[in-house]
Amino acid sequence: MLRKVNLHEFDCFQKTLGVAENDQMLGALGRHFRTGDRRLNNILFHPSRASLQLWNFLMTEEERLAQARADGVKLVGTLKDLGTVPVIVYAFDSLRAFYPDGAWWLPCFKALTTDLFAVAEACGMGEGMCPVRAMLAAFETKRHFPIPELLISSTGAICDDFAAAAGRLHEMGYPVHFWEMPHVRSAEPYEESVVLPDGRRVPTAFVDLVEREFALIVEKCEALSHEKMTDGKLARSIADANAIRGTLNTLREKVYTAPRPKLPALEMLIAEMLIIHYCSDKDLCRKVLDDLLAEVEATPDEPGHDAKIYWVNPVADLRAMNMLEACGGMLCGTDFMFPQALMPISENKPPLRALAEVALCDVMCAPTAVRAEHVLRDVQRFGAKGVVCSRISGASHCAYEAYAIRKILTEQAIPLADIEIQSVCDSFESSMRTRIEALCEIIRGNEA
């Protein structure tokens, strides 16, 4: 089994590197635990330099955003679209994009020791809604990230909880520029159509619409930055995005097709999450992913008997990913809701049109069957033998998605465990473990 260590052991490992304890990229994670990120003490880590760097990169985002602002950089909060609008923002030298949605992990990191959910409830989003409601509290308390100068959110065919949260944010006095993301259906035979990078044929009018919406976003960014955008700058930003996506895709390929795990599921979750906005620093993001890839390439292939499991949806509690390996499983592919952020963006088309086409590949804005088919294709590509569909507590899209994914997998005799994960899942741990262990046993039984 892949070796993992607790926080204390990880800090001991950090000492062996001869780097200062408070180094921004290779410091001891214990310093974050001591300042309130209590959940770190319940997580197991991969004891490698690349993993330490990954965790430091994640945990220091707030510091880096504050430093960027102090250096005169303007911050743009991009909401919901997951991966595309930041490519536009990063084309501007003086702008930096980040996802305030990331606040959905704060209750987990703080191990529910903060008042985030209580404040969110006072803002109008109470219990029973997606943990993304913590974002409202983060704005209201102004404690968790610098308030961006500009907020840009997709709207249209997006999930209800986020539509409600972004709308409420606007009402609370944080003006949001909304852009329309249509429900991406297939083109009718009589409609002019275009083929998206994921192979779907959709009405050309959808691409036209999103391209126009992106042109408005460029105007907003130009007004904020006093910088004129050009196709050349956008093309460079797209090329950078493609390079980073390429590294991540290679990493995924090597980890998910290995006979035994070379990086733990949790580290892969974090690494994949970086892609949506480079964790606020494009250059560092590239280095972090390059080093993870080097770590994986340096790890020899060994025969393994872990149950190969594909994971659908990001988890509200990071500890849940540790559980996969503890139950005898290994991560073998993922759909963390943003396959569009992993796709190469065409460099042979007008930049905004190329971005519009990739944005329309968002499976969350497509019919549920499209996501289910995407999951099946990925499961077959990586050779996964079972699927965990982790529901997000309170998220209204989950019921249908789990049903659609189960249906298509059942036709292929691929078992699925459907579990719901809270922001801190300790009290559900035994039932979650039982279900994941049962899935692993079924997979082993099928292979026998």
Added chain:
Amino acid sequence: MKQLFSLDRSLPDEFFAQHDCRILHTLPASLSVPLSEVNARLREGICEHAAYMQLLLEQGLFDGVIVTTHCDQMRRCAAEQPRMFLLNLPRVERPSAALLRNLELTRLGHFLDALEPQAAPLPEPAREPGSGRIRLALLGSPMLFGIGSLTRFLANYDAFIALDLTENGNLCTLETHPFSRPNEPFYVTLTRTLQAQHIRGVILCRTTWCDQYRVMMAHLREVLPCPVTEWVLIPGADPIAEPRAQTRLGAFLESL
């Protein structure tokens, strides 16, 4: 004539008539849909409205059903239902989004023309205009069977719904939607309408999982010129028959 059902009223009934269709926006009280089937879907996490939309077709009660992209449940319940039309309703009010609307109208026309009339004609749902001293507005999730039972309940308090702004009521008369983004125009128009109609109180009704109307409550409290209360519709039953609903609405009316 083909018989359609939709909880959305953003398109005029005349549009459907041009395609030889009759459209209903509330269900007749006499309509029988097995409650056990509704409850089975509720257990899977499917909301009452989405469950009904599917069952209306499965039971052969309508030739077609139209739902919109405004919420997760409706968007997803249309999957694998060839006689259910998912209308892409843009949320931003810009010319580019208007083009999307035109595209959808063309597609809807094709859908309607392809339907076969098979469903037995249903009676027109009864309307019970209320009266009383206290003028109220009703806002929020669609009321599947209309507001007849609510009207009878309110009469006990000398109150009535003077302004039905539910989705399948007269929300479309405001010409702006609460789910539009940004939605300041909605609140401005709503406030003006409430004042013009001398509304004393607002009831925001919503189904259990309707997050978007649930979150509206906070801003309604901030901006409306009159008191507002929330009424959570318990699925699968006459919503006003539920004791908690009666207590809550009763207390609200007494305070008015």
